[in-house]
């Protein structure tokens with residue numbers, strides 16, 4: 639598969655493209671949107687995106703430091719035309735390498751219930767009870783990196 643993955647910078651046209659992709663995949667189906675305050679908090683976070691052969695962004699995820707050695711994966715979104723083709727798995731694998739290189743040893747995330755088995759295939763385990771976020775059920779999941 640011909641997907642190029644690299645980090646993108648906050649406040650650039652690529653970041654704006656990522657926000658549009660995230661809105662289409664993660665927020666619009668729930669009738670929600672991002673607030674300017676939520677996006678402003680992302681200035682120092684790691685933004686990782688996947689691009690197709692023509693340079694169109696087809697996938698995105700965000701890494702946000704959570705505590706000593708722990709980083710949170712957020713906003714995992716693959717464009718619908720690319721679902722089930724391995725792009726999400728590739729992006730998560732790349733984010734784990736990035737997290738390790740930044741000195742993190744634990745990846746944590748809040749998985750939508752519908753995506754729990756996607757993360758389980760990638761070595762993530764559920765932690766604790768189901769809870770609600772952005773109006774839908776989620777589970778906290780974690781993985782120890784570098785094993």
Ligand SMILES: CC(C)(COP(=O)(O)OP(=O)(O)OC[C@H]1O[C@@H](n2cnc3c(N)ncnc32)[C@H](O)[C@@H]1OP(=O)(O)O)[C@@H](O)C(=O)NCCC(=O)NCCS
Pocket residue numbers: 663664713714715716717720721722723724725726727728748749750752753754755756759
């Ligand atoms: C969930 C998502 C990121 C997965 O990305 P993807 O590129 O479609 O996933 P992959 O092609 O790498 O899938 C890897 C495996 O997980 C499975 N899988 C993918 N999405 C799944 C889902 N939602 N539920 C269960 N299994 C899933 C695939 O069938 C595949 O299995 P296989 O290896 O046996 O073929 C993507 O479908 C998506 O953006 N969904 C909408 C937004 C969302 O739910 N994001 C996650 C928020 S926590």
